[in-house]
Amino acid sequence: MMFAIINLIQEVDINEKIKEAPDGSYEIGIFIGSFIPFVVLVLIAYMIYRYNKNRINKD
Numbered sequence: 001m002m003f004a005i006i007n008l009i010q011e012v013d014i015n016e017k018i019k020e021a022p023d024g025s026y027e028i029g030i031f032i033g034s035f036i037p038f039v040v041l042v043l044i045a046y047m048i049y050r051y052n053k054n055r056i057n058k059d
Contacts, residue, residue, distance in 0.1 A: 021027045
């Protein structure tokens, strides 16, 4: 389900970019760059979760 949401958000065709890549390092960069937004969203969600959990435990 999460990958379906990611595919809707990302309109860029990664497979097409990889086919047009000049070398292997460019392909790795495309792969890493495609996951950065997902990783950032997961980190933000975890920080919100941890903040709320600590706030509830203090009460």
